[in-house]
Structure formats: C-alpha cells, structure tokens
Amino acid sequence: MSRERLTVDVPDDIVNIPDSVLDIAGTNRVELVWRNELGGLTFRFHGKEGTRYIKWQSSAELSPAEYEDVNLITESEKLRWAGQYVAVPRVIDCGKQNGAVWLVTEAIDAIPAVDQRWRDQAEVAVRAIATGLRRFHDALPVESCPYRGAWLRTTSVPEPERLVVCHGDPCVPNTLLTRQGGFSAHVDLCRLGIADRWADLAIATYSISWEGNFGQSYDDLFFSTYGIEPDAERIQFYRDLWDKD
Template identity: 75%
Template sequence: MRHERVAAGVPAGGITIPNKVLDLAGTDSVEVVWRNELGGLTFRCHGERGARYIKWQPSVGLSPAERADVDLVIEAEKLRWAGQFVAVPRVVDYGEVDGAAWLVTEAIDAIPAVDLRWHGKAEVVVRAIATGLRRFHDALPVHSCPYRGTWVGASELVPEPERLVVCHGDPCVPNTLLNSGGGFSAHVDLSRLGIADRWADLAIATYSISWEVNFGRSYDDLFFSTYGVEPDMTRIQFYRELWDRD
C-alpha cells in the first residue's frame, strides 16, 4: 500500500485528530506521522508510558476488499501471532468505534527505512530490507500459520510447496525498521501477512526500493545477493504487474 509521510505537528497538514485517538493518547503528546491511500492515519504518542503508535482507519466508503486490506482487528491478531517468532510491535489495545478501527502498539526503538538519515545510504537500507525478509521467511512456520496470503491462487502461477512461506504481504520500504547502525531491526504493518509464494514479497520489496519516493533506482542485484536467491524474472514481473492492478 502507498503511504505518505506527514510532517509532524498537532494537527498537521490540515488533519484533525479523531476524538477516540485523543482519548487513547490521554495526556501524551500526539503527532500524525503517516497517512495511507485509504484514509488511514498513524499517530505517534509520547508521555509517561513511553512511546506508542495509534493507527486509525475509517471504513466508510471502502469496498470489502479495501476494508480487508486495512482491517486493524485482524492486523492485531497477526501481530500477536507473528510476534512469537519475529520482531514486530507489541499490541497494547485495539477495537472498533463509529465506523472506524484503531490499533495501539508499543514503539520499537528503531528507525524507519524511509527516515531522512538514510538518504545517500541506499545500499545500507537495501541490505537491511533483504536481511529482514530472509529472517521473516525463515522464522515464521508455514505449517501452523492460520492466515492465507492475499495473492495465493491469483493466477496460473501456483507456487510449488518449497516456494511457500509466510509472507509479509506489504514489504514496501516504510515497513522495515533499522537499528542505529543500519542493520535490520523489525517489521511493521502486517495486515496482509499470510502464506504465499515468497516471490510475492521479493518482487514488491525490490519494486518499492526503485520507486522515486524511496531510492529512485533498482538495487535488485544487491537485494537478491543479500537475501541469497537468484532472481526469478517471470515471478518478479507477474507480482509487480499484479501489484500495479491491485
């Protein structure tokens, strides 16, 4: 999913903070930091309880497919399941109210891959994203995963059993966090997590890196060598075309 970084502020860019978010934040400071293409907002809160993030997603006007794509109740379940095996934000609370859903997670002491400090250090970020996805795919157990990936069975490209992994589902650049040294730290935004062809993740992760909003050129060779796989151009092309139609 496409995301837009929003300048910090309360409110910012003409955005009004929903009353429920203010209730959840309590006395904490609140700033909006992300906005997605389906009207969802992410807020960072900071106070005596430390740093937390609150996602807010209205459902009014969304199609069933769009609602499924940003279902924060399901994302909370997936975070709790995945958190048994890999580094993801810890769920604090979640729920639905007045045609919108919300999800509160603890902040991870890490830096988004789109942070300005990584500008001019694309190779560092590419290695971190590839390393993170390899760990994700290796650690999450396919045999006990209760979630089906969005694109399984989407075409004649039915993946062989050895290609099936638990995919992130939205492995775009903003969804990887790095430590201060530039190494992989954690993943966020797991609403699309599920069993699927690993190339559904690999094709989109590399595609996202090349977008102008991120690093503006392909780093496929570095990514795939770091991940430890030879490029499968047929599947790369298929999943990128599917993403563009999604």
C-alpha cells in the same frame, strides 16, 4: 490499498484527530505521522509508559477488499501471532468505535528504512531490508500459520517456488533499522499470510526502486544478500499484479 507508495507525511494541523485517538492519548500531545489514500491515520504520542503509535482507520466508503487490507483488528491478531517468532511491534490494545477501527502498539527504538538518513546510504538499507525478509521467511512457520496471503486468492498466480509466511506489504518503510544500519523489525502486517516468497521479494525490490524511496534498482545487492538467484518471470508477474491491484 493502503500501501507505502500511496502514503504521505503530513502535518497534524490539517486533520481532525478522531475522538478515540484523543481518548487513548489522554493528556499527551498527539502527532500525526502518516496518512494513507484510504483515510487511515497513524499517530504517535509519548506517555509515562513510553512512546506509543495509534493506527486509526475508518471503514466508511471502503469496499470489502479495501477494508480487508486495513482491518486493524486482523492486524492486531497477526502481530501477536508473528511476534512469537520475529521482531514486530507489541500490541497494547485495539478496538472499534463509530465505524472505525484502531490499534495501539508499543514503539520500537529503530528507524524506518525510508528515513532521510539512509538516502546517502542506500546499500546499507537495502542489505537490512533483504536480511529482514530472509529472517521473516525462515522464522515464521508455514504449517501453523492460520492466515492465507492475498496473492493466493488470485487464481492466475504461477505455481509457488516456495511457500512461506509472507509479509504481504514489504515496501521500504515497513522495515525498521537499527541506528547502526542493521535490520531491526517489521511493521504493518495486515497483509501477512502464506504465499510464494516471490510475492514479497518482487515487491520489496520494486519498492526500493521507486522515486520516493531510493530511486533506482538495487536488485543484485538485494538478492545476493537474501541468498537467492532472481526469478525474472515471477518478479515481473508479482510486480504487474501489484500495479493492477
């Protein structure tokens, strides 16, 4: 799956920029900022109307399950829905061309939680990630959400402690912070859907501990900020499921 721990920062001179991306950017310089293991690319450009991000994903050689996790048309729908209730990037356009999908969003003036500046302020970032997920879970209405979370398609999941609209991929880079270190917004909502909130909480805290992020556990701080006692059984279940998926 196209997840944060498998994503790397790469220079833009080692890939061929897709024609659809060049068409969208026009005469503006395009900068590659992310690439995932499924061939998905994220570009940034600065135009007259502000900064835009273009996500591009080829469907070639992807299994149906893999493509479902990176279907940018679906993500555009989820962003528009979630944007009624929480802070997420505003969708400018999306489409398909030559076996690939693309999504253009308006940039948010914020800093990813994975940014180097937070490495010496890990507790600031952890609090922001926990605060953001709490707001996300509290604000999005389960009763009107049209999307089912990926984990609910797994028959072996435990009885949900509480169903919420989950982010689905709450890894560190998918939370944006203000310049002062507060929570700002969420990005990458392709896996959004109704699920047990522990599906998000287990993976958010797991991601914080990965070497590419903060390199150690901040579970106590995260759960106290979110406002919940840790559920060791559900945490382990969803982390194991993540590792197997």
